[in-house]
Amino acid sequence: xxxxxxxxxxxxxxxxxxxxxxxxxxxxxxxxxxxxxxxxxxxxxxxxxxxxxxxxxxxxxxxxxxxxxxxxxxxxxxxxxxxxxxxxxxxxxxxxxxxxxxxxxxxxxxxxxxxxxxxxxxxxxxxxxxxxxxxxxxxxxxxxxxxxxxxxxx
Numbered sequence: 001x002x003x004x005x006x007x008x009x010x011x012x013x014x015x016x017x018x019x020x021x022x023x024x025x026x027x028x029x030x031x032x033x034x035x036x037x038x039x040x041x042x043x044x045x046x047x048x049x050x051x052x053x054x055x056x057x058x059x060x061x062x063x064x065x066x067x068x069x070x071x072x073x074x075x076x077x078x079x080x081x082x083x084x085x086x087x088x089x090x091x092x093x094x095x096x097x098x099x100x101x102x103x104x105x106x107x108x109x110x111x112x113x114x115x116x117x118x119x120x121x122x123x124x125x126x127x128x129x130x131x132x133x134x135x136x137x138x139x140x141x142x143x144x145x146x147x148x149x150x151x152x153x154x
Contacts, residue, residue, distance in 0.1 A: 002130065002134075004096065004097055004103075004106075004130030004131050005021055005023065005129055005130040005134050007096065007106035007108075008103045008105055008106040008130040008134075009021055009129075015105070015142075015145055015146035016145075017145070017146055019138055020137075021130075021136045022135050022136070022137075023133060024134070027100070027132055028100075028128065028133050028134070028135050029099075029100030029101070029133075031047045031066025031067070034066070034126060035066060037135075038126055038135065040126065042065070042066040043065045043068075044066070044122060044126055045066030046065065046127050046140070047064055048062075048102040048103065048104050048127065048128055049062045049063075049064070049070060049085075050062075050086040050090070050094065050095060050099075050102060051075065051083040051085060052083065052086045054082040055082070058112065059107075060083055060111070060112050060113075060114065061102070061104060061111045061113040061114070062075055062113075062114050062116070063104050063114070063116060063119070063149060065118055065125075068116060068118070068154070074152070074153070075152075075154065078152050079114070095111065097128075101129075101130050101131040101132045103127060103128050104127055104147040105147050113147045113148060113149040113150065114152045115140070115150065115151050115152065116151075116152065116154045117151045117152060119143075120141070123139065124137050124138060125140055127143060
């Protein structure tokens with residue numbers, strides 16, 4: 001288990017969540033890759049996208065279904081400032097994860113997290129677990145609990 005996966009595992013345990021992290025022999029870097037590898041619908045992939053606050057420079061994590069386009073204007077309304085897509089270096093520096101492996105838990109310090117309310121309709125979702133080939137199956141409520149996410153209509 002890599003140190004990134006260990007961080008995710010520890011964060012889940014600290015939140016009181018027992019989950020099994022799977023490290024797959026294929027990439028789960030994109031929502032489509034993950035859905036294919038897991039033989040599930042892309043909507044069951046809870047992708048983690050990092051944005052940067054244009055004024056504050058702070059990282060903002062948005063968790064949404066793999067098929068969804070994120071409405072940046074709505075996210076900006078929730079956090080109170082315009083946002084932009086984060087660079088790969090920004091993502092790595094602020095989360096400790098590489099793009100394609102950004103987990104909704106395990107960042108230090110924790111990141112402001114917005115959770116697409118549509119995901120709450122599902123029984124479970126798959127999240128990235130720290131690397132571009134590791135995943136974890138959780139209920140949407142567990143993702144919110146572990147990440148401290150704010151449910152929002154995106």
